[in-house]
Amino acid sequence: MIVSLSLGTANIPIAEVWSIVLHSVTGWGAEPISSQAYEQIVLQVRFPRVVLAILVGASLSLAGAAFQGVLRNPLADSYTLGVASGASFGAAFLISFGWHYVIGQWTVPIAAFITALLSLFIVMRLASVNGKFKIETIILAGVVVQAFFGAVVSLLVSLSDSVVNEIVFWLMGSLALRDWSFSMMLAPYLAAGALVLMGFARALNLFSLGERQAAHLGVHVERTKRIVLILGTLLSAAAVSVSGTIGFVGLVTPHLIRLLVGPDYRLLLPLSAIYGGIYVLWADTMARLLLSPTEIPLGVVTAFLGAPFFAWLLVRHKRKVAI
Structure with missing residues (x-):
């Protein structure tokens, strides 16, 4: 956070940056000798973006760690379950028809959040058999919903000549022009979701033994799956609604944590949240600085960082299987 907040397109001395921050947050020290523009850049542009x-x-x-735990699938994340494509549909629909400022800056985030939840509802309806969810059915239903919403978004992009750049920019993800309100x-979604998911850490550990064994050990399997899937979707939908679609974060980070501390979800869940925040913060810092003053879409940077890492994981797994 310190490094990211100190760096930016505007050439503000590091000492001046932290003089502004410390005086504004704590009130300590003399008021910094800086222009109002510097204060606006540090406190209203960089700081909210870092947070x-x-x-x-x-x-x-x-969300990615929770999905992977409850579905026992290392490829499960918000994309696999159609949540991200559902959010993309809501945003692309409003932008293509020019309705993205009907209620101000919150129009697109609200629509993306609602359509992300709608996509999960469709997935759960498709996967439900007598009130139960089979893991392979959920994943297949997610792939179907993702493909459908992805096709609709592609159609909207092809028909929206005047606003196609806005749609594509949102689809690639960005944290530009986001103030403290985002x-x-x-924050409440993350705080509540993290607390409740930590309560299911033991159940997710038992899920690794299989659903039948978990049930014998006292886990309410169907209720647990439903709650964890809904919580993961709420977290994903809230994040995607404010940032656009950002790939590989929910896939890469939980795998990295498993390499460091093992598969215990009592450690995996909180450390995934911490390392995920670090990962996106570094990616966003690179997006701001690499081609400054031009900004690279955040989703492009996370894909460049995440894809090689995921390829390395795949090669590593193949070598283990071969041995």
Whole structure:
């Protein structure tokens, strides 16, 4: 956070940056000798963006770890279950028809959040058999919903000549022009989701033994799956609604934590949130600085960082199987 907040396109001395921050947050020291523009850049542009990057990364990583645990599938995340594509549909629909400022800056985030929840409802309806969810059925239903909403988004992009750049920019993800209100919206979802999911850490550990064994050991299997899936979707939907679609965060971070501390979800869940926040913060810092003053979409940077890592995990797994 210190490094990211100190760096930016505007050439503000590091000492001046932290003089502004410390005086504004704590009131200590003399008022910094700086222009009002510097204060606006540090306190209203950089600082909220740094905080939001951490919250978005933590939410996506926590959701990815929860999905992977309850579905016992290392590829499960918000994309696999159609949540991200559902959010993309809501945003693309409003932008393509010029309705993205009907109620101000919150129009697109609210629509993305609602359609993300709608996509989960459709997935759960497709996967439900007599009130129960089979893991392979949920994943297949998620792939179907993802493909359908992805096709609709592609159609909207092809038909929206005048606003196609806005749609594509949102689909690639960005934290630009996000003020404190976005962090204040996302923070309660992350706090509540993290607390409740930590209560299911033991159940997720037992899920690794199989659903039947988990049930014998006292886990309410169907209720647990339903609650964890809904919580993961709420976290993903809230994050995607404020940042656009950002790939690989929910996939890469939980795998990295498993390499470091093992598969115990009592450690995996909180550390996934912490490392996910760090991952997205570094990616967003790179997005701001690599081609400054031009900004790279955040989703592009996370894909460049995440894809090689995931390929390395795949090669590593193949070598283990071969041995």
